[in-house]
Amino acid sequence: MPLLAYCLSESHPVVVPQRGVAEFPVETVEQGGIRCFFSRINNRGQILGPPARETALAFYEVINSIFRQLAVIPFRFPTILEDQTKLRDYLLERESTYREVLLRLRNLVQMELHLLRKSSSLERGHGNLGASRTGLEYLRARQAEQCGLADLSVALRQSARSFLGEWRERPSAHSLRCFALIERNVIDDFKKAILATRVPEELSVRVSGPWPASGFISEL
Amino acid sequence: MSSNPNIVFTGSDPSDETSLLDILDHVLNAGVIIRGNLVISLAGVDLIYVGLDVILTSVETAFRQMKAPALSPKSQS
Numbered sequence: 129m130p131l132l133a134y135c136l137s138e139s140h141p142v143v144v145p146q147r148g149v150a151e152f153p154v155e156t157v158e159q160g161g162i163r164c165f166f167s168r169i170n171n172r173g174q175i176l177g178p179p180a181r182e183t184a185l186a187f188y189e190v191i192n193s194i195f196r197q198l199a200v201i202p203f204r205f206p207t208i209l210e211d212q213t214k215l216r217d218y219l220l221e222r223e224s225t226y227r228e229v230l231l232r233l234r235n236l237v238q239m240e241l242h243l244l245r246k247s248s249s250l251e252r253g254h255g256n257l258g259a260s261r262t263g264l265e266y267l268r269a270r271q272a273e274q275c276g277l278a279d280l281s282v283a284l285r286q287s288a289r290s291f292l293g294e295w296r297e298r299p300s301a302h303s304l305r306c307f308a309l310i311e312r313n314v315i316d317d318f319k320k321a322i323l324a325t326r327v328p329e330e331l332s333v334r335v336s337g338p339w340p341a342s343g344f345i346s347e348l
Numbered sequence: 349m350s351s352n353p354n355i356v357f358t359g360s361d362p363s364d365e366t367s368l369l370d371i372l373d374h375v376l377n378a379g380v381i382i383r384g385n386l387v388i389s390l391a392g393v394d395l396i397y398v399g400l401d402v403i404l405t406s407v408e409t410a411f412r413q414m415k416a417p418a419l420s421p422k423s424q425s
Contacts, residue, residue, distance in 0.1 A: 136380075184375045185368075191375075202379035240370075319357060327354035336358045336370045342378035 134165040135200040148190045160223035199233045237338035241306040277304040287325040291318045307343040
């Protein structure tokens with residue numbers, strides 16, 4: 129019978145949610161100190177058909193309920209395996225890597241900071257940077273916008289430096305996403321530190337988390 | 349918590365639309381991907397890879413497209 133895999137954790141005591149996606153029971157399997165949470169799926173249509181949003185949220189609820197108790201490595205939705213034998217084979221093959229990752233991330237969570245420009249001069253299409261601008265002007269404007277976001281990232285990182293285990297960034301066209309790895313017990317202090325940072329009027333910061341530290345798993 | 353108007357905190361409450369987007373983004377774009385023949389197909393479509401390609405626009409649309417026989421899966425790495 130196919131399985132929907134939710135996440136992995138260390139084999140520490142944990143309260144397992146009873147029901148998962150589409151009300152299927154949540155089960156666990158252990159291999160070499162690693163525990164995998166999954167549901168047996170007897171009707172794939174219930175997983176992959178509408179309402180998909182509710183299904184994805186139910187998937188998240190299972191992971192989050194375990195993540196509130198200990199560090200997890202989530203699987204991406206929807207990760208479906210053929211049967212429990214395949215799942216065991218997979219865990220057997222990767223158990224040492226997963227064990228190392230979970231040990232490293234134990235007690236750590238990921239906070240995300242999305243740095244945005246409230247109104248991009250590159251998108252407005254008027255004024256000095258409007259439709260008549262040259263390519264050089266466009267590139268200069270873009271560079272200026274990116275510098276502003278990068279400067280804010282430095283300021284935020286500096287504010288929260290006491291709590292940071294690691295900091296990563298991922299730029300996009302008109303924004304910058306920052307990922308902070310912090311101890312689970314300093315989340316409130318981290319938020320206060322971020323809140324105390326001066327943010328230029330034209331920029332904004334959206335902070336979310338705590339999340340499982342997926343952005344800091346490079347071993348997989 | 350926020351008194352700085354330029355800094356917004358979003359929680360993990362799915363009833364909050366902003367949080368919902370964050371949650372769906374994480375569920376669909378973060379996490380381990382199992383590659384290879386452990387991933388099964390549905391209607392001849394590799395679920396994981398198609399999901400990664402189209403999921404950013406709309407979850408419902410993505411799942412509809414997953415089921416569409418016209419879609420051809422990307423080759424696995």
